[in-house]
Amino acid sequence: MAADELTGLIRYLGQDDWQDRFAEVLGDHIGPALEAGDITFEDLAEMIGPDVAMTLWGCAFEDFLGQDWDNDRNIVDVYLKRRGWKEGPRNSAYMRALRASVMSLYEVSDIRPGQSFMARDLLRGGEPVLVHEGTATRTLRQWDRIAARLVPSDGKTILAGGLLACSRGACEDLAANLYRALRKRRGKAEFPKVDTETLRELAPMFTLTWLFRTLEDMARQMEGPALFNGDGEDLVFHEVCFPLAKGVTQKKVADALEGVVALRPENRSFWNWLKEPESDPVRSSGRDENGRFLRTEMDDGAIVLGTVALRGRQLRLQVNSGERAERGRAMLQAVLGTLVGAPLTQIMTPVQAMEEQDRSGRAASPDLPIPPEEEARIIGQMLERHYRQVLDEPVPALGNVTPREAARTASGRKKVAAWLKDIENTTARARKNDGAGVAYDFGWMWHELGITTLRK
Numbered sequence: 109m110a111a112d113e114l115t116g117l118i119r120y121l122g123q124d125d126w127q128d129r130f131a132e133v134l135g136d137h138i139g140p141a142l143e144a145g146d147i148t149f150e151d152l153a154e155m156i157g158p159d160v161a162m163t164l165w166g167c168a169f170e171d172f173l174g175q176d177w178d179n180d181r182n183i184v185d186v187y188l189k190r191r192g193w194k195e196g197p198r199n200s201a202y203m204r205a206l207r208a209s210v211m212s213l214y215e216v217s218d219i220r221p222g223q224s225f226m227a228r229d230l231l232r233g234g235e236p237v238l239v240h241e242g243t244a245t246r247t248l249r250q251w252d253r254i255a256a257r258l259v260p261s262d263g264k265t266i267l268a269g270g271l272l273a274c275s276r277g278a279c280e281d282l283a284a285n286l287y288r289a290l291r292k293r294r295g296k297a298e299f300p301k302v303d304t305e306t307l308r309e310l311a312p313m314f315t316l317t318w319l320f321r322t323l324e325d326m327a328r329q330m331e332g333p334a335l336f337n338g339d340g341e342d343l344v345f346h347e348v349c350f351p352l353a354k355g356v357t358q359k360k361v362a363d364a365l366e367g368v369v370a371l372r373p374e375n376r377s378f379w380n381w382l383k384e385p386e387s388d389p390v391r392s393s394g395r396d397e398n399g400r401f402l403r404t405e406m407d408d409g410a411i412v413l414g415t416v417a418l419r420g421r422q423l424r425l426q427v428n429s430g431e432r433a434e435r436g437r438a439m440l441q442a443v444l445g446t447l448v449g450a451p452l453t454q455i456m457t458p459v460q461a462m463e464e465q466d467r468s469g470r471a472a473s474p475d476l477p478i479p480p481e482e483e484a485r486i487i488g489q490m491l492e493r494h495y496r497q498v499l500d501e502p503v504p505a506l507g508n509v510t511p512r513e514a515a516r517t518a519s520g521r522k523k524v525a526a527w528l529k530d531i532e533n534t535t536a537r538a539r540k541n542d543g544a545g546v547a548y549d550f551g552w553m554w555h556e557l558g559i560t561t562l563r564k
Contacts, residue, residue, distance in 0.1 A: 113199045114206075118169070120187050130172050137168040137315040141323065156322065164315055167270035170257055171311040173207045182207065202261055206268055209257040210307040211314050213274065213282065213299070215529075216252040217564065221245050227258065228564070231286075231302040236564060240264045244271060249536035251529040253279050255314040272314065276530065278321040285317055286310070298526070338403030338411060341429035345456045348425040348437050350448035358418045364444055365416070372406070377418040381427075381436060383411040402428060407493065416440070423448060430455075495553060503527065515557040525562035528553060 121127050142152065153161035176182050184207045192200050214227040217236065225245055226236040230253070239258060244267060248254070253276075257268035274282065283299050289310060292300055302310070335343035352361065362376050371379040404412040414427035414436055423444075425436045437451060499511045505527050506514040514520035532550050554560045 113202045116191060116194060116199075117173075117184070117187055117203060120183065120191070126183055129177055130169070133172040133175065133312075134165065134168040136312040137171065138164055138319060140316060141319045144320075145323065155326070163270060163272070164319065166268075167211070167272065167311075167315045170206060170209070170268055170270045171211070173203070174209070174308060198262070202259070205259045205261060206257070209259050209268060210304055211255055211257050211270070211311045212302075212307055213279070213314070214254050214256060214258075216248050216254060217250060219245050219248055219250060226564075227254075227256075230299050231307065232304065233301065237265055239267060241267050248273075249533060251533040251536075255282075255318060272318045274318060275321065275325070277325070278318050281321050282314065282317045285313055289313065335402065337428045337432070339429070339431070341431045343402055343428055344430060346425075346427050346430065346433035347454045347456075348427075348433055348440075348451045349454070350423040350425075350440065350444070350451045352421045352423065353447055353449055356447050361418060361423055361444065361447055364447060368439070368443055370413075370439070371416060372410070379416040380406065380412050381414045381416055381425075381439075382406070383413050425451075495550075499553070499556070505530075511553075511557055515559060521557075521559050521562060524557055525559055528557075528559075528563075 121130055138149070138152070142148065145151075147155075149161065152164075173182075173184050184203050188195070188200055188203065195203070212232060213230045215230055216225050216227060218226040222242050222245060224238055224240050225248060227239045228234075228236040237258060244254075253274045255272040255274055257270065258265050259268050260266075283294075286300050286302065287294050290300055290302070290306070337343055352358070358377065365371055365379060366373075368379075370382055370384065372382055373379050406412060413432055414425060416436075417424050417426075423440070425433070425440060427433050427436055433453065437453075440448070441451075502508045502510055503514075506520070506523050509520075511524050511527070514524045528550060535548060535550075551560075551563075554563045
């Protein structure tokens with residue numbers, strides 16, 4: 109919300125009975141969520157942050173500006189009639205434009221940080237609109253979806269203040285709520301078509317849907333998902349350090365490890381410990397279906413159980429479960445015997461590992477740092493191989509057909525476009541959150557699948 113342009117209007121809420129009427133609208137926007145959680149607005153502000161809470165307040169206020177009350181009284185009309193002389197033509201025009209605006213769901217593309225972006229209305233359709241915006245464009249990413257009001261101002265289209273960044277989960281909830289409110293059965297379209305007047309009536313739905321989803325996601329994050337490795341074992345990082353015996357050189361240890369079939373060398377001081385081809389994953393049937401599984405593979409598909417590295421006067425085994433630590437320790441002791449001494453083990457949970465990364469600004473790892481340009485090259489090659497392979501593999505989001513197969517039909521091409529947008533958006537967001545990573549160009553995938561016209 110443009111604070112300077114609306115300061116006088118916000119203060120005017122205290123006049124007459126506008127405050128009570130605004131309280132009704134604010135209740136429509138956030139009341140059910142407060143009641144469900146048995147919390148106050150102050151509690152909510154503490155949970156999601158005061159700035160975010162005020163954005164929700166702004167969504168309700170902007171909705172309030174477009175509502176007529178007794179005898180078609182509208183706060184913008186009344187205010188400008190009584191005090192418009194204080195505002196000047198620019199602020200008055202903005203208030204009238206805000207009064208006429210409606211909240212809708214937009215897909216963001218062609219972002220120019222600090223300048224503009226294109227917004228495609230996912231509910232009313234039409235061509236993407238150029239939106240001039242400085243602040244939000246610095247945090248938005250390609251194919252983000254936002255609930256917002258677009259307002260004409262000085263010959264340009266700008267954003268109003270009540271902007272809500274919608275996750276994929278929030279978008280799914282919104283689609284379901286819209287279909288339910290419109291009493292329509294969900295068809296092939298992701299979102300129902302909604303006209304402007306209906307959107308005006310449904311404004312609180314955007315705020316409530318976003319708020320409920322945000323609170324649910326926060327609760328889920330506090331609980332944390334169950335984490336397992338590829339064998340279904342609890343994910344706990346172990347580093348087993350074997351001291352080299354007196355007089356033993358790294359060369360002697362490396363020579364001894366050459367005979368271990370399960371160890372694939374990268375060089376004379378680093379090996380990947382691989383799962384034997386005939387062994388199968390042993391996931392426990394009692395594992396949480398909502399848990400997350402971490403599985404690492406080599407380029408040829410071989411499953412990595414851990415790594416072994418010579419560092420100074422130590423041989424270090426790194427694995428991600430207690431079971432693998434025991435097996436790896438036994439394997440190395442059987443091969444090395446008296447070449448190494450009794451090992452010491454350091455254990456770190458995923459939460460502790462993330463905290464360690466936050467404190468140090470980088471992942472805790474004994475490996476030597478890789479130059480950024482070399483890291484970018486390696487990751488870029490890995491992503492290229494991965495996505496070229498994905499084009500010929502069944503994808504659940506596409507109905508368990510390959511992207512190439514799906515792109516042969518009109519309906520399939522739409523699904524492939526949505527799938528690619530989701531991949532691009534997730535990659536861009538992960539890169540932003542990590543503060544690092546590779547800016548990968550997915551353009552070749554759109555071209556190869558023949559759907560470049562849908563990339564808008």
